[in-house]
Amino acid sequence: MSSLSAWIVGQEGTEAGRELALALALFAAFTHALFGALQKGRHDPWMSRAAIDLSYGIMAAPVALFLVPWPEPHMWLIFAIVWVIHVGYKLSQAAAYTAGAYTVVYPVVRGSGPIFTVIGAYLLFGEIFTPLQWLGIAVLTSGIFGLAAYNLRHVTLDRHRLPMALGLAVLTGGFVALYTTYDAYGIRATADPFTFLAWFFFIDGFFMPIYVWLTRRSRPLPPLGPLAARGIAGAVVAFASFGAILLATRLDKVGEAAVLRETSTVFAALIGWLLLGERVGPRRLALMALIAAGAVIVELGG
Template sequence: MSNWLISLEGTQAGHNAALILAVSAAILHALFGALQKGRHDPWLSRAAIDICYGLIALPFALFVVPWPEPHMWPIFAGAWAIHVAYKVLQAMTYTRGAYTVVYPVVRGTGPLFTVIVAGIVFHEHYAPLQWLGVALLTSAIFGLAVYNLRHLTVNRDRLIPALGFAVATGALVAAYTTYDAWGIRATADPFTFLAWFFLIDSFAMPLFSARRLAAVPRSDLGPLFKRGLLGAVVAFFSFGSIMLATRLDRVGEAAVLRETSTVFAALIGWLVLKEKVGLVRALLMGLIALGAVVMEMAG
């Protein structure tokens, strides 16, 4: 499968596959964010997810995929550091703001930074209409932030810090998207990168949340780790899809298209988490998705 996937790089079939993978990642990432924001403390949810996907990744890393080349270990160390910072900021964001408020800002800020950084790192160039798509997406994000600042009444005293953490988290999204795209291109087998990434990435959050995990009543451990197992499966397919998309096609386009996740996040927040979205916020989230679509279609 690895050889077949690599053969698609730089082809129209590879572009089409990257498109499907990026949209799949969008749907799955919205679900993943809801799982972390849902019933349990986001720190606990993330720790449970990481424990589960580390255990799942272990046999694949050791016995299924080829072992990483020596030059990959420093790359894994860098990826680990960036993802730890991202997950800490993400947990701090979710503990301060409603999911439908902070999620679009996190996911929408990331593509703007990613497109700029990918242009520098990978020498990607975009048409004027594609930049219009990015501008639509970014304008909708900041419009959403302004609307929330003016109209939200619940936890208003925590809204400004939540939005600040959301923007910072979006910057880390851009950092890990670009860095990991470079990392997955640096190894011969992309599945080697994915298996070892998940294994290495699984240690930090359980250690950071050790006291919280120890305080969880035994009766709550089952539901927590059921959520963790589901989140782990979603994470494999979500992160794996977007990383494979960045190997097959341009990093910036894949990153922007993934942010159609805001539409799915709005639906999850409304239908599952019972959060009020409202017409204006729903329209702004839709404009974020429209910007992503324009970016892709104009390419």
């Protein structure tokens, strides 16, 4: 792993590194949409998230403790702040998925994040977007919110809960911007990027299982076999998704990687159609094309 770390660090600031960051951000978009669908699927979203977190915490433990270099002393405060941010994100996300339909909640979560992330990247890393890239952000976010509005119009189940679901979705989007920016700071603060990734998953993996056990233990448990399978699958997807986007933010601009990841909304709509039985008509296809066009403009504008 040390040789892979050295290779990745060697790509920082190069054209090859920029191209790798682009590929990683798009891969993160697909896997993040898949991760959201796994959490929103047949099981209670709280139980699903707890199973996923417990799985990746256990899987990351031996890597963090025995395979990667230990974190430098200054990293422990960073990990503490990262943990608090992700706790807020996961609580708001699970609550949003409980309150509203996946195809309504997910686009709002993703659409409310990019602008705040770009602003945070400017304040923390001094990144500046060109006017053409700002146009791309406007195109992408208009497509995302247009998709959310279209989905909202056609939702017939639990419409009385939609205002609360949308409010929770916006709150979750704020946490997305916060963790994207601060996680990028964290992975840049250590010499070995895999040290941050392994310890992040190890530290992050045990809050939700404990929280769910304390707050929902009076409820009947779902079948443990399917829940465990979902947890393991979600853990693998989480490693791929969060690992890819964090490496992308180390290799290139945080803001660009964050915006490109929001093409996950396109993948989420396709997953909703193919796996969850939700309809995708010509209007939604046009809005998804708008999201993709915005991402292309952002990339070309850089």
